[in-house]
Amino acid sequence: MKGRLEDMAVADLIQHNCQDRKTARVQFKNGSQKGELFFKNGNVVHASMGNLSGEDAVYELINWEQGTFDLAQEVEAPAITVTRKWTSLLLEAARLTDETAPEREKQKEAERIASLTRGEDEKFVEIIQEFSVATPQQLVEQLSKKIEGHRITCITQIRGGNLYWYASSAVELEELVEQVNQFVKMVKTAADRLKAGKIQDNLLITETDYVLVYFLGRDDFYLLIAADKTRANLGTLRHLARVYGERMLSALKLEGVLV
Amino acid sequence: MENQNPVALVLAEMNRTAQFQASTLSLRDGLLVASSAINGENTAAQSAVVAKLAEAANLVRSQMSIGAPEELSFNAEDGKRLICRPFKLNGHELILAVLIPRRGQPYRRATSQAIARLRNVWQAQN
Numbered sequence: 001m002k003g004r005l006e007d008m009a010v011a012d013l014i015q016h017n018c019q020d021r022k023t024a025r026v027q028f029k030n031g032s033q034k035g036e037l038f039f040k041n042g043n044v045v046h047a048s049m050g051n052l053s054g055e056d057a058v059y060e061l062i063n064w065e066q067g068t069f070d071l072a073q074e075v076e077a078p079a080i081t082v083t084r085k086w087t088s089l090l091l092e093a094a095r096l097t098d099e100t101a102p103e104r105e106k107q108k109e110a111e112r113i114a115s116l117t118r119g120e121d122e123k124f125v126e127i128i129q130e131f132s133v134a135t136p137q138q139l140v141e142q143l144s145k146k147i148e149g150h151r152i153t154c155i156t157q158i159r160g161g162n163l164y165w166y167a168s169s170a171v172e173l174e175e176l177v178e179q180v181n182q183f184v185k186m187v188k189t190a191a192d193r194l195k196a197g198k199i200q201d202n203l204l205i206t207e208t209d210y211v212l213v214y215f216l217g218r219d220d221f222y223l224l225i226a227a228d229k230t231r232a233n234l235g236t237l238r239h240l241a242r243v244y245g246e247r248m249l250s251a252l253k254l255e256g257v258l259v
Numbered sequence: 260m261e262n263q264n265p266v267a268l269v270l271a272e273m274n275r276t277a278q279f280q281a282s283t284l285s286l287r288d289g290l291l292v293a294s295s296a297i298n299g300e301n302t303a304a305q306s307a308v309v310a311k312l313a314e315a316a317n318l319v320r321s322q323m324s325i326g327a328p329e330e331l332s333f334n335a336e337d338g339k340r341l342i343c344r345p346f347k348l349n350g351h352e353l354i355l356a357v358l359i360p361r362r363g364q365p366y367r368r369a370t371s372q373a374i375a376r377l378r379n380v381w382q383a384q385n
Contacts, residue, residue: 056375059368096368151323171323179322183315187333190308194301194341194358202333204316207326211319226323 001071005030010037010062011090013069018042018086025075030067037061038077043086046077054081055089062093088230136251137164143244144168149231151209152176154224155216155248158184163257180224184213201241203234210234214241217249221258265384269376270295273357277369280339280358284377285309287345287352300358309343309356338362344370348381 010028014037017024021042028035028049035049035057047057082089136155144153144166154165156177165173187202204211210232214223223245227237252258270282274295281300284292289310294302316328331343340359345352355374359366 052372052375054375056368056372059371176319176322179315179318183312183319186308186311186315190312190341191333191335193304193308194339196333196335196339196341196358197337198335200334200336203331204319204328205330206320206328209320209323209325211323211325226325 003069003071005064005067005069008069010064010069011093013037013071014044014058014062014086014090017071018044023074023076025072025077027070027072028061028064028067029070030064033067035061035064038075040077044082044089046079046081048081053079055084055092058082058089059093059096062090134247134251136248136255136257137166139244139248139251140164141166143225143240146240147225147227147232147237149228151226151228152224153226155252156181156222156224158220158222177224180211180213184222187213201238205229210237212237212241214245216245216252217258221252223248264293265380266293266377267295269373269380272376273369273373277357277366278360278364279366279369280360281305282355282357282373283309285354285356287313287354292353305341305356305358309341309354312343313345313354334362340364340366342366342370344374346374348378353377 005028013026017026017039019042022039023041024039026037026039028037033050036047037044037058038046044058047054047061049057049060052060084092140153140155144150147153150168152165152167152169152171154173154177155163157163158181160181167173183204184202187199191197191199199215201212201214203213206229209229210227212225214225216222223241225237225241249258266284270284270293273279274282274297280298281294281296281302283294283302283306285306286292287310289307291303291306294306296302312331313328316331320326320328328345332340334340338361340362341356342359343354343356345354347353355370355377357366357370
């Protein structure tokens with residue numbers, strides 16, 4: 001099967017071949033540039049483009065918007081250079097595209113993400129202004145319910161003590177907070193040694209999860225959010241941390257926890 | 260003068276093209292393998308703190324029973340960021356760390372390409 005990338009994008013070709021569990025080779029050509037993708041048992045197993053191979057080649061090919069492709073069934077890959085699952089490959093490609101997108105596009109995406117929560121945020125402001133009853137615990141719970149793949153939300157203090165928390169799965173909270181506190185202390189030490197100034201947030205990305213620490217105005221209070229990486233969106237997570245972080249700060253002051 | 264070690268050259272090229280302030284490649288225990296910096300950044304300090312950070316991150320993920328760390332970063336209010344990317348190479352656990360001067364500056368593609376090049380250089384040397 002042959003076609004044009006203007007009619008069928010590389011990402012769509014990956015999706016179709018992987019979902020159909022094809023063993024195949026797709027050759028791409030765009031002017032003098034050439035590339036290849038190989039599929040086996042529902043995943044991309046090898047890619048090459050110019051001097052690149054493996055995942056880097058996949059991410060380059062996904063950005064091609066023009067050119068031709070030629071699909072040949074039952075062609076085995078000459079090497080295995082890609083081991084990441086195809087869904088994860090496409091997600092990573094989307095993240096890379098977002099990183100390299102022009103500022104205008106980034107702004108549009110930021111506005112789009114903001115619009116997803118804007119209505120809810122305005123409701124919060126109204127509730128706080130009208131009734132003054134949005135406690136830090138209520139904010140923690142409401143934030144938790146907005147996060148896809150949520151695991152834990154916690155407002156805590158580096159000196160110790162988890163103040164407010166909500167967990168969607170079983171966790172040994174005290175031990176976890178203790179470890180996160182050690183981690184945060186290390187981050188602050190690192191920032192000091194590197195003369196990086198005051199830390200706004202820090203992020204740990206693991207094979208399975210995002211763990212975001214967002215500092216609440218004063219250095220010793222922070223908001224900890226953990227979420228399943230396959231379901232949560234990092235941009236949304238950061239946006240929610242920023243929006244709710246400000247409200248939590250006000251709520252902590254109202255409760256007299258923060259002066 | 261820039262270190263002519265091929266590993267350091269990969270870091271220097273990454274810094275130049277991606278406009279990073281400094282980069283280090285260290286073993287998991289903090290031993291500095293190679294570094295490259297613009298304007299005399301203290302790469303020894305960076306390497307030492309990166310190893311400690313990785314150790315602390317590992318304790319967190321162990322406590323949460325979640326997967327192995329893929330990336331660790333912090334954002335400072337002045338826009339400066341430190342990104343650490345652990346990876347394995349021939350049984351060695353290594354950490355590539357880059358210091359980024361500006362908020363919103365891309366780093367993922369540049370660090371991925373550098374890791375691929377480091378693998379090639381490492382294999383050619385051993």
